[in-house]
Amino acid sequence: MSIGLLLHPSSPPQIPPPTTTSTGPPSFSSTAGNHHRHILSLSETCTTISHLKQLHAYTLRTTLPDETATLFLYGRFLHLSSSSSFSDVSYTFRIFNSIQQENHTPFMWNTLIRACAHDVSRKEEAFLLYRKMLERGKSSPDKHTFPFLLKACAYIFKLSEGKQIHCQILKHGLGKDVYVNNSLIHLYASCGCLDLAKKVFDEMPERSLVSWNSMIDALVRAGEFDSALEMFRETQESFEPDGYTMQSVLSACAGLGSLSLGAWAHAFLLRKRGFEVDVLIKNSLIEMYCKCGSLRMAEQVFQTMRKRDLASWNAIILGLATHGRAEEAMACFERMVENVKPNSVTFVALLIACNHRGLVEKGRLYFDVMVRDYGIEPALEHYGCIVDLVARAGYVSEAIDMVMNMKMKPDAVIWRSLLDACCKNGASVELSEQIATHIIEDNQSSNGSSGAYVLLSRVYASANRWNDVGIVRKLMTEHGIRKEPGCSSIEINGVTHEFFAGDTSHPQTKQIYKQLRLIEEKLSSIGYSPDQSQAPLVDSSREKECSLRLHSERLAIAFGLLNLPPQTPIRVFKNLRVCNDCHEVTKLISKMFDTEIIVRDRVRFHHFKDGSCSCSDYW
DNA sequence: GTAGGGTTAG
Known part of the structure; x- marks a missing residue:
């Protein structure tokens, strides 16, 4: 029988078929070893699961030289069937189960565990398989087993299982393996255990770029942005950063809200050769610029992207939304749907756009459209926005x-x-x-x-x-509960200045309050009266005195107006959600002082590590 | 003799 005939017409290989020792006289090759080599080479050219199944069927009818060769071939089939382009895990299991138990090799077990670790719905099975592997007693876990197992573990954030696996790693003498340790760092970071991740990193006898990247990522996830950037500097003593490194670095800059650092990281990327600045990095750049208050740069990156994915659109819509530019966010959405199908995050961004500007009708509309036209079930975040808006x-x-x-x-x-x-x-x-x-x-x-x-x-x-x-x-x-003060920050010449509601601690307080009075007079002259209800809780005598000066972001704006050269864009960050009133007054002040003022919210303020800021808020 | 580690927004 000709394997060439069995394969799909689109298949690349048409290697002359071997004949088997059991089915008649040889045509041009007669040894089982040749069959083995032939099937192996064919396996390398399989491009669909159907090719693989045909090859598998063919193998069943073929005599192979010995058991080792057969098992090797089946290992290859297992690996192929579970690889990302085929990903037919149930077939992988069928092949595995067709092999006699005593013949299961560590490679086979590892491949099966890997298949489960990569399959969203089979993560738990990876643990069961590992247990079975131990129970059968024929195969010992090796340095390949644990990275797969830990990946499954990190995905479902199972800390206690992860610790047990860590013990197993030590028991099997694999505590020094760099791959295994990298996976451990990733696992502990995913579970929010920065200390344990750090411990693994510190005790590693050997580190690769991935080790450094994983550790930088762990720090970013934990909100330790300064330390992440410090580690980035250290990394460069031993390794050239890659795309992974730079994405974490951009996240750290975004987390700090530091435009100067972010722009530096961008320049670093442009200067650096050797790795592609791909869609993912560009998306990180958009996000960084948005979070650092430079929507203009974010838009520039977005506009010049040759390829955009869902995340690119979401990032820019979210950026526009949090900067109070709801109309543009909505217009962007209209352009987006012509190219990409929106997802649940897109609608969070749109609802945030409506929320920031108090666009109730639009918000209700998007909420309905999301469910009706896109079949997206509202999640907690969507409710968070719409309930707040309404x-x-x-x-x-x-x-x-x-x-x-x-x-x-x-x-x-x-x-x-x-x-x-x-x-x-x-x-x-x-x-x-x-x-x-x-x-x-x-x-x-x-x-x-x-x-x-x-x-x-x-x-x-x-x-x-x-x-x-x-x-x-x-x-x-x-209960030891403190008030959560309104806090805003502004970065000038790389130094971040922070203001709380009604703050008088800044050395330039006098001038700041003078500037505020000036702003307020100008605002009153055009008939603007600030919304009292937006003022944070303060004692009533001061509230009466001047509502404007009590807002932290307005202190920061006044400070910016005092200290930045005219026409310099003023970028202020707020720890709480920027409300409609704030967008409104900011626009007015921008006009009056002929400068660009942006106030935007920050998801978290890195210096409030004790949880005293509104980390659980969505905006 | 096969393979392995690190991303997706709120």
Whole structure:
């Protein structure tokens, strides 16, 4: 039988077939060894699972030289069937199970474990296989086994299993293997155990670029951006950075919100040769520039991309959204759908765009379109945006209905949006109490509920229930809960200056407040009256004095106006969500001072490691 | 004799 005839017409190889020793006289080659070599070479040219199955069938009818050769060939089949281009794991299992148990080699076990580690729905099976491998007692795990197993483990964030595997690694004497250790670093970083990742890294006898990259990535994930950049500097003493390194570096710059560092990293990339600045790096650049407040540079990167993927579109839409440029974000979405199918993240970005600008109608529309036209189930994040949007606009009962109809448990962010709306819209004290209870119960041990306590005390104060106000304050003290202050930062000449609401600690405070008065006078002259409700909780005498100067971002803007040369763009970061009112007043100030002012929110402030910032917020 | 480690936004 001719294997050439069996293969699909599109298949590349048409190697003359061998004849088997069992099916008649040889035509041009007669040894089993030749068959073996022939099948092996054919296996290298398989491009579809169908080719492989034909080759497998052919092999079953063929006599091979010995058992070792047969097992080697089956190992190859296992590997092929589970490789990313074929990825027919059930077929891999069928081949594996067709081989007698005592003939399963470590290579076969490893291949099967790898197949499971790469398959989204089979991660758990990787552990079962490992256990079986040990139980059968014929094959010992080796240096190839553990990276696969740890990958599966990291994917499902199983720390305790990971630690057990770590023990197994040591038991089998593989604690020095660089691949195994890199996988351990990745695992511990995925589980949020920076200390353990660091320990593995520090104790490694040998490190590769991947070790450094994994460690830098671990630091970025943990929000230790400065340390990540420091490690990047160290890396270069031994290795040339690659694309992975640079993506982590860009993330670190974005995390710090430092445009100067980010621009430096960009220049480094352009200067560097030897690796391609691909879509993923470009996406990181867009994200970095957006997070560092330079939408202009982000747009430039986006515009000059020859190839864009889903993430590129999402990154730019999100950037526009968080900068309060909702119309452009929506226009970008329209262009996007002509090229790429949007996903759930796209709609988060669109809802954020609406949220930042108080576009309730549009927000409702996108929420419906997402479900109806794209079949995307709303996730917690979508609810977080829409509930906040609707609630802020004063549609409290609609927001409550939404929360009640959610398929998942609302988180503290959502409850807080509701509570905030209740406070502003004079909802009943009982309702506010109920909502506050949800938040406080969900956040017993963390500081995430500080907003709820503050809001609740406001509700009681407005109802003249001063006793209850006292009780709330006492509870806060007892639970060690601090108020979460509004905080904004601005980077000037590579130095980050930070301001809190009503802050007077800056050495230039006098001039800053003078500048603020000037801004306020100018604003009043054009009839603008700042929205009092947006002011953070401060004592009432100061609130009356000047609402404008109490906002942290406005202190930062005033500082920027004082210290930057005219026409220099002013970029301010806020630890909390930038609200519609802020976008509005920023636009006015930009116009009055003929300069570009951008205030944008930061997901997390790296110096609030103790969780005192709104890390759990989506914006 | 086969293979192996490190990314996707809120």
